[in-house]
Amino acid sequence: MKILVGYKRVVDYNVRIQVKSDGSGVVTDGVKLSPNPFDEIALEEALRLREKGVATEVIIATIAPADAQAHLRNGLAMGANRALHVVSDQPVSPLEAAKVFLKLIEKEQPDIVLLGKQAIDDDANQTGQMLATLWGRPQATFASAVDVADGAATVTREVDAGLEVLKVQLPAVITVDLRLNEPRFIKLPDIMKAKSKPLETLPLADLGVALGGGLKTVSFAPPAKRSKGVMVKDVGELVAALKAKGLA
């Protein structure tokens, strides 16, 4: 069984995002880039399925500019067997990313596609659902437990009301939530080993997916700020303040 994992590079989650003063974007020069945390969880789950003997091969894929090779080497060091680098200098929308991944599915014929439920840059939470739809296969989103047996995956999903369990026939798309697992740390020897693992480069133009049909971002703005309030010295003062606002 083959597992394809989406492995996106994003601004590190610890970076304090600043909107440029002219509203043309956010400051990305010199900021730390890291794998999308949800994608690391997706990769970890794929590796565990391989270690359990459920899967035989784990392939990571990204859509990114040419300088993303080190990012993919990182995923290979974590344990993926090989990597696919769809090279694009232009940003791709979630629908376009889904179309690109569909091409990779046609090429690789995976049984499971594991993706993060969202990327922490655009926070769109769309690509997995769109990919499942275009592929005509099941989706199990926001997974906090995955059990694969007999050609199906039983997936526990974190939903508003609690935990929902779905059983989906494979092949299927699974998007992962935070509590599915804790990704492993990369060990130094694995970094060395990753250097010789296969990394295939695919120019986006060769895949026949047209870009530019997505939403047009007109401008960027910082969020409305809450003004800093007051410190109260004790519970009595707090209750008085809440009463004054009609909240107690």
Added chain:
Amino acid sequence: MSKILIVADHLNGHLNGAVARCVSAARAIDGAEIHILVLAADPAALAAEAAAIEGVAKVLTVADSAHAHLIAQQVAPVVAKLAAGYSHVFGPSSSFGKDVMPAIAALLDAPQVSDLMTVEGSHRFTRPIYAGNAIITVEAPADKPVVATVRAASWPATGAGGNAAVEAISVEVSLPTHTQFVELKQGNSDRPDLQAAAKVVSGGRALGSADSFKIIYSLADKIGAAVGASRAAVDAGYVPNELQVGQTGKIIAPQLYIACGISGAIQHLTGIKDAGTIVAINKDAEAPIFEVADFGLVGDLFTLVPELEKAL
């Protein structure tokens, strides 16, 4: 003219409160005619709830046992087929809305606006990125239906008082059988719903155990509040996942939010910044939560929370 179809989310025979908030967003589009689509095994009572929302022109119902549990890949083909007659298809940014709307968008070959915050025009909206640390204005293409999830915390619920016509329809479309609902493990709570509650009391890692969390429940019950939690508290197993507030949990906008022992990571703050009044109780005077709190109280929560409960 804009014609907007809203996909209803529901559970246990009631509409999700976010549906009425979706209606508010739809009404912000000039001259919009608003329809709500209810897919359910038995939609009658749900349709009555939807029809009572002010500003709704029509409620469409599809009765099918396949929709007893809303499964994205079984709902999306029905909505996509109906979407031909609409300029916009909206759904709430609930877990169901997030699951199904991109599937609908893909069937329509249209991009999706996630977490729509404000309407700037029929095809121009704002939405948050980077955990709400930047707000972008986006323009959707004019030649496709606009597909969007509506960020419930950004919109008030439209009131009742409507009297829309209800029309039962059937949609000829084949549904996939590759996905099977197994079960829903729901928290058994008599407390108010976290996303609809006027008041929320939340606890963080500082509570230290599931058992200690009872002081949070106790305060919440005293003031009729829902209970929330930080990611750290959920990860540690103090409370179930459905209580998580933040970027990847629930985005809420109660009138009053009381954060106890929550330091205030940006991922948590993004979930509460639409709250009316934020109260923070934390022993660390430097905690980032105090940067956004209207009222801050420094001290030991195990003393202060019970004291607050007594005083309220």
